[in-house]
Amino acid sequence: MYKVYDVSAPIYEGMPVYKNKPEKQPKIRVVQDFDTGKVRESRIDLDAHTGTHVDSPLHMVPEGGTMKTIPLDRLVGPCRVLNLTHVEGGITREHLEPHGIRRDDFVLFKTRNSMEDAFNFEFVFLAEDGARYLAEIGVRGVGIDALGVERSQPGHPTHKTLFAANIIIVEGLRLAEVNEGEYFMVAAPIKLVDTEAAPARVLLLKGLSW
Numbered sequence: 001m002y003k004v005y006d007v008s009a010p011i012y013e014g015m016p017v018y019k020n021k022p023e024k025q026p027k028i029r030v031v032q033d034f035d036t037g038k039v040r041e042s043r044i045d046l047d048a049h050t051g052t053h054v055d056s057p058l059h060m061v062p063e064g065g066t067m068k069t070i071p072l073d074r075l076v077g078p079c080r081v082l083n084l085t086h087v088e089g090g091i092t093r094e095h096l097e098p099h100g101i102r103r104d105d106f107v108l109f110k111t112r113n114s115m116e117d118a119f120n121f122e123f124v125f126l127a128e129d130g131a132r133y134l135a136e137i138g139v140r141g142v143g144i145d146a147l148g149v150e151r152s153q154p155g156h157p158t159h160k161t162l163f164a165a166n167i168i169i170v171e172g173l174r175l176a177e178v179n180e181g182e183y184f185m186v187a188a189p190i191k192l193v194d195t196e197a198a199p200a201r202v203l204l205l206k207g208l209s210w
Contacts, residue, residue: 090127
């Protein structure tokens, strides 16, 4: 028997969005209900970076690949949740070295972000030297429980360092109920083709043999 953790952010009008920007709020409206027809139907206006989502290189690199360049099999497989709830500010190489991160790991950072419901402008992020360290190791992907993997870094070096090393970025995870350890991850972005990001449903399975 295995346990399933849904580590995706719920999507609704009024949800936490990056920097509380009104234009990033999802718009959900009923276009037909049982007063006007035989079925109920809704329409959604959704930013590609809403809630839990996967970034593609095009997000930061003008000639970078779109979502169709990210193989789904790199988003399905073993992953490791690292407890970094003691970190304030940026996650550095010094914070990561004790965790014995290995090549091809997909690492998910559980920080104090997961304990907060509202957007925090001082959210914990991955600092540039932490990104360089992960690139040197050759991890498969990075996930974080913030709506951005970095902040307050001119030129977005964390994103660019990870993308240059072909490392997948998942943002907006919710890891409050998940302990540090190894899991089997299924991260399924909406099958958008030519965008720089896509919302995703991310599940962690514990106790599954692989």
